[in-house]
Amino acid sequence: MDLDIVELSRLQFALTAMYHFLFVPLTLGLSVIVAIMETVYVMTDRPIWRQMTKFWGLLFGINFALGVATGITMEFQFGMNWSYFSHYVGDIFGAPLALEGLMAFFLEATFVGLFFFGWDKLSKIAHLVVAWLVAIGSNFSALWILIANGWMQNPVGAEFNPETMRMEMTSFFDVMFNSVAQAKFVHTVSAGYVTASVFVLGVSAWYLLKGRHEELARRSITVAASFGLASALSVVVLGDESGYATTHSQQMKLAAMEGMWETEPAPASFTLFGLPDQEARETKYAVHIPFAMGLIGTRSLTTEIPGINDLLDKSEGRIRSGIIAYDALMTIREQRQQSSPEVRATFEAHSADLGYAFLLKRYVEDPREASEAQIMQATEDTLPRVFPLFWAFRLMVALGFSFIIVMAYFFWRSSFRQQVYPRWALRLAVFIIPAPWIAAELGWFVAEYGRQPWTVDGVLPTALSVSHLSVMDLLLTLIGYVVFYTVLLIIEVALMLKYIRKGPFEDVEETRLWNIQHQQMLSGNQDLSHQTQALRE
Amino acid sequence: MILHELISYDVLRVIWWALLGLLLIGFAMTDGFDMGVGALLPFVGKTDVERRVVINTVGPVWEGNQVWFILGGGAIFAAWPPLYAVSFSGFYLAMFTVLAALILRPVAFKYRSKREDPRWRSSWDWCLFIGGAVPALIFGVAVGNVLQGVPFELTADLFSRYEGAFYAKFAGLLNPFALLTGLVSLAMLVTHGAAWLSFKAEGVVAERSRRFGTVSGLLMIAGYVLAGIWLATGIEGYALVGEVVANGPSNPLYSEVVRSDSWLSTYSERPWAAVAPLLGLLGMTMTVLGLRAGREGSTLLWSKLGILGTISSVGLTMFPFLLPSSLDPRSSLTVWDSSSSHQTLFVMLVSTAIFMPIILAYTAWVYRVLWGKVTEADVTDSHSAY
Numbered sequence: 054m055d056l057d058i059v060e061l062s063r064l065q066f067a068l069t070a071m072y073h074f075l076f077v078p079l080t081l082g083l084s085v086i087v088a089i090m091e092t093v094y095v096m097t098d099r100p101i102w103r104q105m106t107k108f109w110g111l112l113f114g115i116n117f118a119l120g121v122a123t124g125i126t127m128e129f130q131f132g133m134n135w136s137y138f139s140h141y142v143g144d145i146f147g148a149p150l151a152l153e154g155l156m157a158f159f160l161e162a163t164f165v166g167l168f169f170f171g172w173d174k175l176s177k178i179a180h181l182v183v184a185w186l187v188a189i190g191s192n193f194s195a196l197w198i199l200i201a202n203g204w205m206q207n208p209v210g211a212e213f214n215p216e217t218m219r220m221e222m223t224s225f226f227d228v229m230f231n232s233v234a235q236a237k238f239v240h241t242v243s244a245g246y247v248t249a250s251v252f253v254l255g256v257s258a259w260y261l262l263k264g265r266h267e268e269l270a271r272r273s274i275t276v277a278a279s280f281g282l283a284s285a286l287s288v289v290v291l292g293d294e295s296g297y298a299t300t301h302s303q304q305m306k307l308a309a310m311e312g313m314w315e316t317e318p319a320p321a322s323f324t325l326f327g328l329p330d331q332e333a334r335e336t337k338y339a340v341h342i343p344f345a346m347g348l349i350g351t352r353s354l355t356t357e358i359p360g361i362n363d364l365l366d367k368s369e370g371r372i373r374s375g376i377i378a379y380d381a382l383m384t385i386r387e388q389r390q391q392s393s394p395e396v397r398a399t400f401e402a403h404s405a406d407l408g409y410a411f412l413l414k415r416y417v418e419d420p421r422e423a424s425e426a427q428i429m430q431a432t433e434d435t436l437p438r439v440f441p442l443f444w445a446f447r448l449m450v451a452l453g454f455s456f457i458i459v460m461a462y463f464f465w466r467s468s469f470r471q472q473v474y475p476r477w478a479l480r481l482a483v484f485i486i487p488a489p490w491i492a493a494e495l496g497w498f499v500a501e502y503g504r505q506p507w508t509v510d511g512v513l514p515t516a517l518s519v520s521h522l523s524v525m526d527l528l529l530t531l532i533g534y535v536v537f538y539t540v541l542l543i544i545e546v547a548l549m550l551k552y553i554r555k556g557p558f559e560d561v562e563e564t565r566l567w568n569i570q571h572q573q574m575l576s577g578n579q580d581l582s583h584q585t586q587a588l589r590e
Numbered sequence: 591m592i593l594h595e596l597i598s599y600d601v602l603r604v605i606w607w608a609l610l611g612l613l614l615i616g617f618a619m620t621d622g623f624d625m626g627v628g629a630l631l632p633f634v635g636k637t638d639v640e641r642r643v644v645i646n647t648v649g650p651v652w653e654g655n656q657v658w659f660i661l662g663g664g665a666i667f668a669a670w671p672p673l674y675a676v677s678f679s680g681f682y683l684a685m686f687t688v689l690a691a692l693i694l695r696p697v698a699f700k701y702r703s704k705r706e707d708p709r710w711r712s713s714w715d716w717c718l719f720i721g722g723a724v725p726a727l728i729f730g731v732a733v734g735n736v737l738q739g740v741p742f743e744l745t746a747d748l749f750s751r752y753e754g755a756f757y758a759k760f761a762g763l764l765n766p767f768a769l770l771t772g773l774v775s776l777a778m779l780v781t782h783g784a785a786w787l788s789f790k791a792e793g794v795v796a797e798r799s800r801r802f803g804t805v806s807g808l809l810m811i812a813g814y815v816l817a818g819i820w821l822a823t824g825i826e827g828y829a830l831v832g833e834v835v836a837n838g839p840s841n842p843l844y845s846e847v848v849r850s851d852s853w854l855s856t857y858s859e860r861p862w863a864a865v866a867p868l869l870g871l872l873g874m875t876m877t878v879l880g881l882r883a884g885r886e887g888s889t890l891l892w893s894k895l896g897i898l899g900t901i902s903s904v905g906l907t908m909f910p911f912l913l914p915s916s917l918d919p920r921s922s923l924t925v926w927d928s929s930s931s932h933q934t935l936f937v938m939l940v941s942t943a944i945f946m947p948i949i950l951a952y953t954a955w956v957y958r959v960l961w962g963k964v965t966e967a968d969v970t971d972s973h974s975a976y
Contacts, residue, residue, distance in 0.1 A: 115704075159945075166650030214839065
C-alpha cells in the first residue's frame with residue numbers, strides 16, 4: 054500500500070468536503086428562513102416582508118452558487134479518488150446518492166431559478182410554494198447525504214458477497230432508517246439552521262449598529278432569534294442522540310472522543326477537561342464529572358461503557374477472526390460453486406470480521422502471512438488520534454451551548470423588551486458570525502476523523518479504499534482545487550460583503566402607502582382613501 | 591425482501607442500461623443546450639445587452655438541467671458501481687478538467703452581472719464559454735476512447751489498475767479518433783445551443799445563432815459519418831465468447847472477451863439498431879435545414895431527436911459492453927457483469943418510476959412559466975435577470 058496516495062486522497066477529500074460544507078449549512082438554513090419571511094409576506098401583505106425575502110434571498114443566491122459548484126466535485130470524487138471504495142460498497146452507498154438527485158437536487162435546482170426569475174411571472178401563492186420547494190429540496194438533499202454517511206458510520210442492511218468481492222444490500226429499509234443516519238440528519242440540518250440564524254442575526258445587528266434599515270433589521274432579528282433558539286436546542290438534543298447511537302455502533306470513536314482509556318464501573322464519569330496522551334495511554338490533568346458519561350452514553354446507571362484498552366483487545370480478537378474469514382474467502386473464490394459447505398460455514402461465522410483482516414494489507418500482501426508484530430500494529434491502528442478528537446468535540450459542544458445562550462437572549466429581548474438591544478449585544482452578534490461554521494467543521498472532523506482507520510466502519514479500511522493513481526495525479530488536482538476554490542471563495546465573500554454593505558432595496562414610498570392604506574382599513578375611514586389617491590398622484 | 595424477484599436480474603440490467611442511456615440523453619438534450627449556448631456566447635453576443643440576453647435564455651433553467659449530469663453520476667454509482675469505480679478513476683485528469691470547467695458555470699452565471707466593470711463581465715463570459723465548450727468536447731473524447739477500449743485491468747480483488755504514467759492518461763486520450771468524436775460532440779451541442787437561441791432570442795442574436803448553428807450542424811454530420819466509416823474500417827470491436835450468463839453475479843472476470851473485427855457487426859445481428867444512427871443523421875439534417883429556413887420550435891425538436899439518435903447509436907453499437915478493456919479484454923465491463931445487486935437495481939427502479947414522472951411534470955411546468963422569447967427589454971428592465 055502506498056501511503057502517500059492514501060494520505061493525499063484523504064487530504065483532498067477533507068479539503069473539498071469541508072470547503073463544500075462552508076456553503077451547505079447556510080443554504081440549508083437560509084432557504085428556510087427566506088421561505089418563512091415570504092410566508093409572513095403572503096399572510097400579511099406587508100411590503101417590508103417582501104423586501105426582506107428579496108434581500109436575504111439575494112445573499113442566499115450568492116452562497117447557493119458556490120454550494121452547487123463545490124457540490125459537483127463531491128458526486129464524482131468517490132469514483133475518481135476512492136475507486137475501490139466505490140466498487141466495494143457502491144451497491145449500498147450509491148443508492149442514496151442517486152436518490153438525492155431524484156428526490157432533492159432536481160427539486161431544489163429546478164425551482165431555484167424560478168425563485169429568482171419568477172417574481173413577475175408567478176402569483177404570490179405560487180411564488181411562495183416555489184420558495185418552500187427550494188427549502189424542502191435543500192433539506193431532502195441533506196437527508197440522503199446523511200443516510201449515505203450514516204451507513205459509513207454504522208453499516209447496517211448489507212452483507213459481503215464472495216462472488217462479487219463487495220458488500221451488497223440486504224435491506225434498503227435498514228439502510229434508510231439507520232438510527233445513526235436519522236440522528237445525524239436532524240443534527241446536521243439543525244446546525245444549518247443555527248448557522249443561518251447567526252448569520253441573519255449578525256448582519257442585522259450590524260445594520261442596527263450603523264443605524265441603517267432598522268425596520269428590516271429588527272424584524273429579521275426576531276425571525277432569526279426565534280428560529281435560531283429552536284434550532285440551537287435541537288442541535289444539542291440531537292447531538293446527544295447521535296452520541297447515544299455512537300455508544301452502540303462506534304465504541305472506539307466514543308472512547309477516543311472522551312479520552313476514556315479504561316473501562317470504568319458504571320455509570321462512568323465525564324471528562325470535562327484534560328490532556329490525552331496517546332503514548333502513555335492516559336488523560337492527564339483530567340477534570341471529571343461523576344456519572345455524567347454513563348448517563349449520556351447509555352441513559353442508564355448500570356450499563357458499562359468500554360474504555361480504549363478493552364476495545365483494543367477486542368480489535369485484536371477481530372483481526373484474528375478476520376484472518377480465518379479471509380482464508381475461507383480465498384478458498385471459496387478459487388472453487389466457486391464447488392467449495393465445501395464447511396468452508397462456507399466457516400466464512401459465514403467470521404465474515405463480520407473480514408474488514409479487520411484487510412487492516413493487515415497495509416503491512417502484508419496476504420493477511421494470512423501476517424506476523425504477530427504486524428497484528429499488533431494493525432490493532433494499534435484501530436485507535437484514532439485521541440487528542441484532536443477529544444478537543445474538537447469539546448470545542449464543538451461549547452460552541453453549541455453558546456448559541457443557545459445567545460439566541461435565548463435575543464429571543465427574550467425581541468419578545469419582552471420591545472426589540473431594544475444593547476450595543477454590546479449587537480457587537481457580540483456581529484462578532485460570532487463565523488462561530489457556527491467552526492462548530493460545523495469541527496463536527497464533521499469528529500465524525501470522519503473519529504471513524505479512522507475505516508472508510509466504512511469495521512468493513513473497509515481507508516488505506517484500501519483508494520484509486521490506482523500516482524502522487525503526481527493527486528498533487529496536480531489537489532493544487533488545482535486549492536487555487537480554484539480559494540479564488541472562488543474570495544470572490545464570493547467579496548460579493549457577499551458588497552451586497553451587505555449596499556443593503557436591501559427598501560421601497561420607502563411603497564411601505565408608507567401601504568401603512569396609510571392599512572390604517573384606513575382598520576379605522577374604516579372613507580375620507581382617507583381620497584388622501585391615498587392624492588398621495589399616489 | 592422477495593419483492594425484487596418480480597423482475598428477473600437480466601431484465602433489470604437491460605432496463606438500467608436503457609435508463610443510463612436515457613439519463614445521458616436527457617442530460618445532452620437539456621444541459622446540452624446550456625453548454626452550447628455557453629460555447630456560442632462570445633460569438634453571438636457582441637454587446638453587453640446582447641450577451642445578457644443570451645445568458646438569460648438559459649439563466650433560470652440551466653441549474654435544473656445540470657442535475658441530469660449529477661443524477662447521471664449518481665445513477666452510474668448506484669446501478670453500475672464497477673463502471674463508476676473504473677471509469678472516473680481511469681479518466682482521472684479528464685474528469686478533473688470537466689469538473690473544473692463545470693464549477694465555473696454556476697459562479698459565472700450568478701456573479702457575472704453583479705458588477706458593472708466590463709473586464710469583470712468579459713472574464714465571466716469566457717468562463718461560461720469554457721464551462722460549455724470544454725465538457726462538450728471531453729465527453730465526446732471519452733466516448734471515442736471507450737469505443738477503442740481503455741487500458742485497465744482488474745485484479746482478483748476487483749481493484750482496477752491502469753497502464754501508463756499520469757500524463758499518458760490524459761495525453762493518451764487525445765488520439766485522432768477520440769478527437770474526432772470530441773469534435774462531433776462539441777458540434778452537436780453547439781448546434782443544439784443555436785437551435786435553442788433561435789427559439790428563445792430574437793433579432794441579431796437569433797440571426798447569428800442560426801449562422802453558427804448551420805456551420806456546426808454540417809460539421810457534426812460530416813464528423814459523424816467520418817467516425818462511422820472509421821469505426822467500420824479502422825477500429826476493432828469486442829465480443830463476449832462462450833456462454834453468456836446474464837443472471838450471474840456482477841464479477842467482470844467471470845466472462846471471456848475477445849477482440850472482434852468491428853463494432854459494426856452489431857448491425858448485421860440486430861439490423862433494427864440502424865434506426866439510431868439514421869435518426870441521428872436525420873435529426874441533424876433537419877436541424878440545419880430548419881435553422882436555414884428560420885423555423886424555431888420544430889428545429890429545437892429535431893435537434894433533440896438528433897441527439898437521441900446519436901447517443902443511442904453509441905450505446906446500441908457497443909451493447910452489451912459498457913467499458914471494454916484494451917489491456918486485458920477479460921476485465922471489460924458489460925451489462926451482464928457490472929451492475930449492482932438484484933435488490934439494489936430493483937429498489938432504484940421503483941424509486942425512479944415514482945420520481946421521474948414527478949420531475950418531468952414540474953420541469954415542464956417551469957418551462958411553461960418561462961415560455962416566450964427573452965428580449966433586450968426583459969434584461970434591462972428587470973431586477974432579477976442575470
